Amino acid sequence: MTSALALVSATAPAPAAVFAVDPLFLGGVGLEEVIIVAIKVVAAFTLLLLSVVFMIWFERKLISDMQNRIGPNVAGPFGVLQTLADGLKLFFKEDLLPAQSRRLVFKLAPYLSLVPAFITFAVVPVGGNFHDKQGVVSWWGNPTHLQVADPPVGVLLILAMSSVAVYGIMLAGWSSGSKYPLLGSVRASAQVVSYEAALGLSFLSVILVAGSLSTHEIVSTQTTYNWNLWVTGFVPFVIFMISATAELNRPPFDLVEAEQELVGGFHTEYSSLRFSLFYLAEFMNVVTMSAIIVTLFLGGPNGPILTDTADWVWGVLWFLVKLFVLLFTFVWFRATLPRMRYDQLMDLGWKVLIPFSLGWLLVLAAVDLGDDRDWNPAAVVAVSVGVFVVAMGLLQMAIRAGRQAPDIDDMAGPDGLAGPDGFVGTDGLAGADSLAETHMELEGRN
Amino acid sequence: MxxxxxxxxxxxxxxxxxxxxxxxxxxxxxxxxxxxxxxxxxxxxxxxxxxxxxxxxxxxxxxxxxxxxxxxxxxxxxxxENLRVEPIAGQRPLSIAVAVSTLALAVIIVAVATGGSPTGQQAATEPLVDSVTVHSTSATEALTDNQPIGEEIFPNVEQLGRVIFTDYVWAFEITAVLLTIAVVGAIALARRQRGEEESAAPVSPAAAPAPAAAASAASAPIGSAAASATHTEEA
Amino acid sequence: MEVTTAWYLILGGVLFSIGSFGLLVRRNPLVMFMCVELMLNAVNLTFVAFGRDLGDIGGQAAVFFVLVVAATEVVIGLAIVVAVMRRQPDATADDISMLSG
CATH class of the missing domain: 1.20.120.1200 (NADH-ubiquinone/plastoquinone oxidoreductase chain 6, subunit NuoJ)
Structure with missing residues (x-):
């Protein structure tokens, strides 16, 4: 392939093609490409940080409106500088390193939560005119896309980064060297890992319909108002929203960081700048995940283009409007929905979302195949929905049978921690802050 | 670069x-x-x-x-574990000897097989190439070095999807069965039966999700890649 | 200087030998598992390098299956390690025989 890449640089194709075909610029790179990439990276970074600052303020203001209070109104007009004030306060707090903690991993963990959000935002198309120009804009004669990177496996990069984000949570809890963070982090990682499967399966419905893994292609197939929201049926969108809320540890799935339960969860022992990194990472993940939902289901920057000059601006505008709608929805969830218990959460993820998304994927695949082979669409839909219903019925019967023969895992633990993780401690495990010993201390025998 | x-x-x-x-x-x-x-x-x-x-x-x-x-x-x-203690006498030097000789073997094989021209298909591998490329023609044509850039390059995912669902579909189905066995086996190994002494911390809630997630994450993208490959071909 | 297939193969060889050294020397079963994963990764690297060199996508398909089987093996292996560790939290690789009979 090296000679093929040599051909790429020899015939000097558009950098857009180079971005897609040659993500590591192995074929040679000139100063223009470097400058364009640098500008894009700085712009994406700035956009993401500004939207996080906005999101924090917006959440507090909106929740206070829904609860009939005023919310932040002291720092700046309508309290818009409240985030800045909070950040400064956190900056000046004392930076604690608990004596029992493991230093290096303790310091590393916030970055493992933060960096994946940035990288995920790099594959989101932020603007551009997709009606006529396939989202290509031209900067100083170089055609390029309005996204930092467009690898041919963009969607898999998103999944990969959400897998890496688990490390931040897990290592933060473990390295704190204390009970509540460890419990919180194990629960949080189990929750994130469980909902990743449902997330991936609803990604697949979109990929099936769009025919490509690249985010640019997915947005290109959604022009002229055939958004994936209704092309995939509404089910993948609903499953994706629920899974995304669980992935982000947002209410109603925020048991792991609920103050009434676990103090602060995995970030209990963090203070000052490190805590602010976690705080930032959480909201940044919300913004990034909303951007991904906009890209996959709501058509990304697609929308009516009303002027001809600077038509890419309209793309950016529509993207921001759709992003705002989704951020509003996430805040709305927080303001209105009660928190789910951990075992209810795991039940929902494993017994409802995964079978539904898998079944829906198979239905979509059958319909797609029937389209290609000119089968009768009504018959295809009827047969596949029939099989779907039968399969769901069998699953429900299996679940019911499983519930009737409980084993120790299903009973509530002696300290009232309901659900399958009622841990029972070992004896004689001294010294290490393992989960087993933690549980023993919680029960009061030690 | x-x-x-x-x-x-x-x-x-x-x-x-x-x-x-x-x-x-x-x-x-x-x-x-x-x-x-x-x-x-x-x-x-x-x-x-x-x-x-x-x-x-x-x-x-x-x-x-x-x-x-x-x-x-x-x-x-x-x-x-105390890395300074050797339970078996002479284990450390023997292991180093094994590792170094493995590496030397690999280097020698590479040197002999490429024999001066590092890329290119040598006599030792030619029959292998012929017998494999016969099966997966359309997928492999896109990978050869003399593919001009102007023609269509199949995306990597599509190539992989085609070959897994046509040439290696047996292996694919058997690994699917293997994954199912693994998940069932892990849960069976990790759960505690009624009446067993309460002497351990269960791992099942944590262990079971991760492999199942791994399993579905690995097998699902290939599935849709092949599906999208067939769709774009017949569209 | 161009990066040829031989470079990838040598890197794979180095990773493999480091992994095999670790497997032979360490006694903690989890670390031994990680050394096995190292060796599998070295093999994957070699597969992809040859796949690209010979123009055959079968190399990448082989890596796909190796990846899936490695995941399976880790699941079962860790379940066994967990079963052994319940009895004796200090178990090393020598204690796997505890599971027999």
Whole structure:
């Protein structure tokens, strides 16, 4: 392939093609490409940080409106500088390193939560005119896309980064060297890992319909108002929203960081700048995940283009409007929905979302195949929905049978921690802050 | 440019590998393993295996090592073994000898097989090439070096999807069965029956999700890649 | 200087030998598992390198299957390690025989 890449640089194709075909610029790179990439990276970074600052303020203001209070109104007009004030306060707090903690991993963990959000935002198309120009804009004669990177496996990069984000949570809890963070982090990682499967399966419905893994292609197939929201049926969108809320540890799935339960969860022992990194990472993940939902289901920057000059601006505008709608929805969830218990959460993820998304994927695949082979669409839909219903019925019967023969895992633990993780401690495990010993201390025998 | 990327990734990989072997604390070993896995993923990218690079991160770094960390955290296995003590006399020097001779063997094979012209198909591998390329023609034509850039290059995912669902579909189905067996077996091994002494911490809630997530993450993208490949072909 | 297939193969060889050294020397079963993963990764690297060199996508397909089987093996292996560790939290590789009979 090296000679093929040599051909790429020899015939000097558009950098857009180079971005897609040659993500590591192995074929040679000139100063223009470097400058364009640098500008894009700085712009994406700035956009993401500004939207996080906005999101924090917006959440507090909106929740206070829904609860009939005023919310932040002291720092700046309508309290818009409240985030800045909070950040400064956190900056000046004392930076604690608990004596029992493991230093290096303790310091590393916030970055493992933060960096994946940035990288995920790099594959989101932020603007551009997709009606006529396939989202290509031209900067100083170089055609390029309005996204930092467009690898041919963009969607898999998103999944990969959400897998890496688990490390931040897990290592933060473990390295704190204390009970509540460890419990919180194990629960949080189990929750994130469980909902990743449902997330991936609803990604697949979109990929099936769009025919490509690249985010640019997915947005290109959604022009002229055939958004994936209704092309995939509404089910993948609903499953994706629920899974995304669980992935982000947002209410109603925020048991792991609920103050009434676990103090602060995995970030209990963090203070000052490190805590602010976690705080930032959480909201940044919300913004990034909303951007991904906009890209996959709501058509990304697609929308009516009303002027001809600077038509890419309209793309950016529509993207921001759709992003705002989704951020509003996430805040709305927080303001209105009660928190789910951990075992209810795991039940929902494993017994409802995964079978539904898998079944829906198979239905979509059958319909797609029937389209290609000119089968009768009504018959295809009827047969596949029939099989779907039968399969769901069998699953429900299996679940019911499983519930009737409980084993120790299903009973509530002696300290009232309901659900399958009622841990029972070992004896004689001294010294290490393992989960087993933690549980023993919680029960009061030690 | 390619040399710079290769050297950087090779340094990361080897440092990570040495870290896995040398670290006292198993958690540090796991983190060094993650570094190696990332290095290998970038090397996959340089070799145009983009799908494998992404799946490597999702499955290996994102599920398998997470599973390792769960087990380490649940059992508090940081009783770091004393690396200075050798239980079997002469084990350390013998192991070094084995490792060095393995490496020397690999280097000699590489030198003999490429014999001066590092790329290109030598006599030792030609029959293998012929017998394999006969089957997967349309997928492999896109990979040959003299493919002009103006023609359509099949995306890597599509090539992989085609070949897995046509040539290697048996292997695919058998690995699917294998994954199911693994999930069932893990849950069966990790659960506690009624009446068994309460002497252990169960791992099932943590262990079961990770492999199942790994399994579905690995098998599902290929499934839809092939589906989208067929769709675009017949559209 | 061009990066040829031989470079990738040598890197794979180095990773493999480091992994095999670790497997032979370490006694903690989890770290031994990680060394096995190192060796599998070295093999994957070699597969992809040859796949690109010979123009055959079968190399990448082989890596795909190796990846899936490695995941399976880790799951079962860790379940066994967990079963052993319940009895004796200090178990090393020598204690796996505890599971027999």
């Amino acid at each position: 390619e040399v710079v990327v290769f050297i950087a990734c090779a340094v990361i990989c080897v440092t990570g590998a040495i870290g896995v072997v040398v670290a006292n604390n198993p958690v540090h070993s796991a983190l060094m393993l993650v570094a190696t896995l990332f290095g290998v993923a970038v090397l996959f990218l340089t070799m145009d295996a983009q799908f494998l690079a992404a799946v490597q991160i999702i499955v290996y770094a994102g599920a398998i090592v997470v599973l390792f960390l769960f087990v380490i955290m649940l059992f508090g296995v940081y009783r770091s």
